[in-house]
Amino acid sequence: MILIDGKKAAADLREDLKKEVAELKTKYNKVPNLTVILIGDMAPSQIYVRNKEKSAIEVGLKSEVIRYPNSVQEKVVLEKIKELNQDDSVSGILVQLPLPKHIDKQKVIETIDPSKDVDGFHPMNVGNLSSGYESSVPCTPLGCYLLIKKIEPNLSGKKAVVVGRSNLNGKPMTQLLLKENCTVTITHSRTKDLKAECLEADIIVAAVGIPELVKGDWVKEGTIVIDVGINKTDKGIVGDVDFDQVSKVAKALTPVPGGVGPMTIACLLKNTIDCFKRSQK
Numbered sequence: 001m002i003l004i005d006g007k008k009a010a011a012d013l014r015e016d017l018k019k020e021v022a023e024l025k026t027k028y029n030k031v032p033n034l035t036v037i038l039i040g041d042m043a044p045s046q047i048y049v050r051n052k053e054k055s056a057i058e059v060g061l062k063s064e065v066i067r068y069p070n071s072v073q074e075k076v077v078l079e080k081i082k083e084l085n086q087d088d089s090v091s092g093i094l095v096q097l098p099l100p101k102h103i104d105k106q107k108v109i110e111t112i113d114p115s116k117d118v119d120g121f122h123p124m125n126v127g128n129l130s131s132g133y134e135s136s137v138p139c140t141p142l143g144c145y146l147l148i149k150k151i152e153p154n155l156s157g158k159k160a161v162v163v164g165r166s167n168l169n170g171k172p173m174t175q176l177l178l179k180e181n182c183t184v185t186i187t188h189s190r191t192k193d194l195k196a197e198c199l200e201a202d203i204i205v206a207a208v209g210i211p212e213l214v215k216g217d218w219v220k221e222g223t224i225v226i227d228v229g230i231n232k233t234d235k236g237i238v239g240d241v242d243f244d245q246v247s248k249v250a251k252a253l254t255p256v257p258g259g260v261g262p263m264t265i266a267c268l269l270k271n272t273i274d275c276f277k278r279s280q281k
């Protein structure tokens with residue numbers, strides 16, 4: 001069984017991005033700039049944003065964090081986004097989620113200029129992805145996709161089962177696999193026989209949020225299994241896949257932690273660079 005090393009894959013991707021940023025600097029005499037808006041003082045968001053900033057600087061990007069207190073008015077945030085949209089020195093804008101209850105998440109997402117939407121959440125990018133056009137792609141499914149392609153460069157005709165249909169993970173994952181000519185089944189909480197669906201798959205991507213949902217006898221031999229789940233349990237952080245059982249049958253499997261997680265921030269950096277490159281065309 002191939003244990004898919006997400007830390008190594010992310011480090012390799014960051015190394016490639018660092019070289020690309022150096023080339024862009026020589027060519028355009030400037031580097032891509034990622035601007036993050038962080039609202040409130042929730043510890044996980046603070047940690048994510050600090051990690052994003054650190055990684056961005058490591059690959060040579062400019063990175064700025066704009067902080068607001070939890071009480072900030074929605075209109076202040078929307079005005080700031082509009083200002084950043086107009087600012088040619090800003091290549092990518094990310095508003096760290098979740099937001100305080102009084103701020104409308106969808107309004108925030110839709111105010112970001114789609115060409116600077118490094119999270120790929122704007123309806124324009126969602127539509128472009130599902131139409132097969134160039135777009136920003138949400139970072140976690142993009143990371144999963146890159147890991148799958150490392151194991152199996154030619155996905156054409158493979159049967160893929162995506163477990164979970166969130167806008168963040170399951171739906172964009174489905175589009176990426178479709179683009180690669182997989183035959184994709186997207187499953188969710190109302191799917192009648194999830195085990196039977198999974199047993200058909202050459203590739204399984206589990207993004208559910210239920211600890212160890214996908215069992216060893218749900219997976220046929222030779223399947224590539226990508227575990228997006230991050231679940232806190234008494235025995236620590238576990239994924240949506242029963243690692244001990246599935247590792248006995250899968251061809252390749254991502255561990256949790258150390259699989260998909262590290263790719264997410266690396267893909268954010270990739271998206272920022274891609275937004276910059278498109279803006280220079």
Ligand code: NAP
Nearest residue numbers: 140164165166169188189207208209228229230260261264
């Ligand atoms: P979400 O928005 O809660 O969506 C969960 C999906 O799972 C829904 O589509 C739901 O179906 C489906 N589901 C629930 N119970 C099910 C069941 N018994 N059988 C089949 N499908 C079922 O979750 P998410 O935001 O996509 O996150 C999923 C997991 O990934 C979480 O553990 C989260 O922490 C993790 N995550 C990891 C990363 C990373 O960087 N590795 C990033 C983001 C999220 P319905 O639509 O029918 O309700």
